[in-house]
Amino acid sequence: MYLEVVPVGTETLPDLVAYARVAEDAGLDAVGFPLGGALEPTTVLSALAVTTSRVGLVADVSPAYAAPYNVARYLAALDHLSRGRAGWRLVATDPAALADLHGVEPPAAERRARRAAEYAELLPRLWDSWDDDAIPADKERGVYVDEAKIRETRWEGTEFRVHGPLSTPRSPQGHPVLSVEVADAPSRALAAEHAEIVTIGADLSRAADILAGLGGRASLALLALPTGIRPTAALAVEAERAGFGGFRLELDRPAFDRLVGETLPVLGDRSVPAGRTFRERLGLPRPADRSHEGVAA
Incomplete structure (x- = not known):
């Protein structure tokens, strides 16, 4: 049973570090961080990356306002700093105040969907613009970076244009x-x-119907419970029968402590799968290089 926790009402670095360390020591799978708070998600999680060693770090990302090139850099930096524990969660909605903060009208649903689809296609191409072995750091040959293994990403989409x-x-x-x-x-x-x-x-009956309509591509489905609600053993069994592999829980520190002290012992086996990276612990393959697909259709 996968568990991802999201700190609520905790916005100082010492408190967030303490929250993340307890999550890791308790064997939880990931700590997420939402948009709309006082702190930017990838920045917070980068700080937590150097104070933890196993727990996954999942940043909420909105396609509505941020340039995808910058988001790709932030997430790549988080993955480097955490030694392979980064995740990103494309959110379907934003707090209404964000549009005013950015000085623009919120994108209509159709445009937001186009932007999200381009994010999902473009960011992997940017990450693939470097080969895994593009930095040989060969002192004998005097070669630090092999420029032949760095390729331009040329994206010409409806919403974004990125060259380089x-x-x-x-x-x-x-x-x-x-x-x-x-x-x-x-x-x-x-x-x-x-x-x-x-x-x-959503409530479990609706969520199960939504899950059934997704076609089974995702390796893991999480039931996101309302803020402050902890799963019971009975709900965990019901959710597993419906096809969910775990929960995403938004918890303040008192509710989080009750989760660790009272709820985890009744949820059954909570052993974290072996693996060096977040992807490996989820049983996900290393992504194929898509750099040759750099030009959008």
């Missing part, structure tokens, strides 16, 4: 693990085509 390789070498996982929040028809279609993890926030 990423400035960051390919990270330990190749691509950080992609999770998609499923909340509407466009996000269901995106998840069915691209997601490695899906999160579905």
Whole structure:
């Protein structure tokens, strides 16, 4: 049973470090961080990366406002700093105030779906613009970077235009693990085509119906419980029967401590799978190099 926890109401670095260390020591699989708070997700998780060693680190990402090239760099940096524990969660909605903060109108649903689809296609191509062995660091030959193994990504999409390789070498996982929040028809279609993890926030009967309509592409489906709610043993059994492999839980520190102290002991086997990276522990293959697909159709 996979468990991903999201700190709520915890926004100082010492408190977040303590939260993440308890999550890791308790054998939880990942710590997520949401948009809309006082701190930017990839920045927070990069700080947590150097104070933890096993737990996955999943940053919420919105396709509505941020340039995909910058997001690709931030996530690659998180994967490097954590030695292969980064994930990213494409969210289907944003807090309404974000549009005002960016000085723009929120994108209509159709445009937001196009942007999310291009994110899911473009970011992997940027990560693949470096071969795994592009940095031989060969002192004898005097070659640090093999420029023949760095390729330009040329993307001409409806929403984005990107020419050039990423400035960051390919990270330990190749691509950080992609999770998609499923909340509407466009996000269901995106998840069915691209997601490695899906999160579905609905009552279990509706969530199970949504999951059944995804076609089984994702390796792991998470039931996102309302903020502050912890799973019971009975709910865990019911969710597993419906095809869910775990939960995504938004918990403040008191509720999180009750999860660790009271709930985990009744959830059964919580051993974390072996593996050096987040991707390996999820049983996901290393992504194939897609750099040759750099020009959008």
